[in-house]
Amino acid sequence: MLGTERLQLYLDPARKPAAAEVDAYRALVRRRGAGEPVAHLTGKKEFYGLEFEVTTDVLVPRPETELLVDRARALGGARLLDVGTGSGCVAIACAVRLPEARVTATDVSQAALEVAQRNAERHGVAERIDFRQGDLFAPVDAMDTSARFDLILSNPPYVATGETVETAGKEPDVALFAGPQGTEILERLLDAAPEHLAPGGTLLMEIGEDQAGFVEGRARASFGSVTIHTDLAGLPRMLEASSPP
Ligand code: GLN
Numbered sequence: 388m389l390g391t392e393r394l395q396l397y398l399d400p401a402r403k404p405a406a407a408e409v410d411a412y413r414a415l416v417r418r419r420g421a422g423e424p425v426a427h428l429t430g431k432k433e434f435y436g437l438e439f440e441v442t443t444d445v446l447v448p449r450p451e452t453e454l455l456v457d458r459a460r461a462l463g464g465a466r467l468l469d470v471g472t473g474s475g476c477v478a479i480a481c482a483v484r485l486p487e488a489r490v491t492a493t494d495v496s497q498a499a500l501e502v503a504q505r506n507a508e509r510h511g512v513a514e515r516i517d518f519r520q521g522d523l524f525a526p527v528d529a530m531d532t533s534a535r536f537d538l539i540l541s542n543p544p545y546v547a548t549g550e551t552v553e554t555a556g557k558e559p560d561v562a563l564f565a566g567p568q569g570t571e572i573l574e575r576l577l578d579a580a581p582e583h584l585a586p587g588g589t590l591l592m593e594i595g596e597d598q599a600g601f602v603e604g605r606a607r608a609s610f611g612s613v614t615i616h617t618d619l620a621g622l623p624r625m626l627e628a629s630s631p632p
Contacts, residue, residue, distance in 0.1 A: 388408070388411060388412060388415065389404065389408060415428050422553070422554070422556075422557060423557055424447050424554055424557055424558070426441040426447040426448075427441065427442075427443060427447070427557065430442070432447055432448050432474075433448075434448035434450075434452070434453065434474075434476040434480060435453050435456050435476070435480035435483075435484075437476075437479065437480060437483065437510055438509075439474050439475070439476050439479070439506050440474070440502055440505055440506055440509070441474055441502070442498075442502055443557070443558070443559070444496060444498035444499050444501075444502055444559060445473040445474040445496075445499045445502050445503075445558075445559070445562065446473045446474065446542075446558050446559065446562040446563070447474075447554070447558060448473075448474055448476040450619075451593070451618040451619075451620075451624050452476070452477060452542050452593055453480075454593070454616060454618055454624060454625045455477050455540050455542065455591050455593060455625065456477060456480045456481055456484065458591050458616065458625065458627060459481050459484075459485070459538055459540060459591060460481075460484050460485065462537075462538060462589055462591075463485065463537075464485070464488060464536075464537030464538040464588075464589075465487060465488055465489065465537055466488070466489055466491075466534075466535070466536045466537050466538075466585070467481055467482075467485070467488050467489070467490040467491070467536060467537065467538045467539075467540065468490070468491045468492075468493070468527065468536040468538070468539045468540070468583065469481070469490060469491070469492040469493070469540045469541065470493055470523055470524065470539065470540070470541040470543065470576065471493065471494055471495070471523070471541055471542065471543045471544070471562070471572075472492035472493065472494045472499070472500070472503050472518070473494060473496075473499050473502075473503065473542070473562055474499070474502055474503055474506060475492060475502070475503025475504070475506045475507055475516070475518070476506070477540050477542060478490045478492040478503070478507075478516055478540075479503075479506055479507050479510050479512055479516065481538075481540065482507070482510075482512035482515050482516055483510055483511075483512055488515065489515050489516075489517075490512075490515060490516045490517070491516075491517045491519065491526075491527060491530075491534075491536070492516055492517070492518050492519070493518075493519050493520070493521055493523065493524070493525075493526045493527065494518075494520065495520070495521065495522050495523075495561060496520075496559065496561060496562075497520050499559070499562075500518045500519075500520055503518055504518055523543075523572070523575060523576065523579065524579050524583055527583060534583070535583060535584060535585040535588065536583055536584060536585060536588055537584075537585050537587075537588050537589070538588065538589055538590075538591065539576075539580050539583060539584060539588070539589070539590045539591070540591045540592075541576055541590075541591070541592045541593070542592075542593040543565070543572040543573060543576060543592070543593070544561065544562055544563050544564055544565045544572055545565050545569050545570065545572065545573055545593070545594055545595045545598060546563045546564050546565065546569055546595065547564070547565070547566070547567060547568055547569030548564045548565075548566060548567050548569075549567070550564075550569065569595060569598070570598060570601055570602070573592065573594060573598065573601075573602055574605065576590070576592055577590075577592075577602065577605050577606055577609065577628070578609075580628070581609050581610065581630055584629075584630045585630070586630060586631065586632055587629065587630060587631070587632040588629065588630050589627060589628065589629040589630075590606075590610070590626070590627070590628045590629075591625060591626070591627055592625065592626045592628075593624060593625055594623070594624060594625065594626055595624075596622040596623060596624060599615045599623035599626075602615075602626045603615055603626070606626060606628040610628035610629060610630060611629050611630055611631035611632075612628070612629045613626070613627070613628045613629075614626075614627040614628075615627075
């Protein structure tokens, strides 16, 4: 905001901010006080060691979502699909860390895809990520019905409509709220993922901390192996479900 690096503040501690700078800073404090995420004030957010452009058209990347990338790196894969890519943070971090991978990334929001495209260019992986607009798997089905993926990743909306979320109204509803139960989109992903996975392929899906029992039971019906992973707070936050080899 001062148009300078943090280091300059230490090198010139006596510097007095100009009145316009004080006013601009106060305006930011007021916006934060009204509940706007810091990432919306700065226009950026770090995720998996990379800096991402963030606007009000995308979910602000969250640290627990890094679990998806950690697990994707451990499993590896040449063909990845990120469903509901938002800022592109998961697809892009995977493309950066898995240099052989080609990634397809879908989102229902064209505005989000434009942010994601810029983020991919910023991190030099745009030529390995194919961004497609549409609902969940629809863009993939429209491309080529035989397209199969080694890994399908998703941080979909999983909050129940009416549930209190700190950033409600600040982040896009379409990225947060799934429906009255909260599990509606998770269910659709579980139903449609098997036919889009290669043999032995894996679905990695972020979930709410109270949804593990539901998704685990549901996934057992259609996947070969099912695991729930906990985040650094010890909460169950990610489903891993693999197709038989
Ligand atoms: N974890 C987010 C929240 O509770 C929700 C993100 C999502 O629905 N994918 O604010």
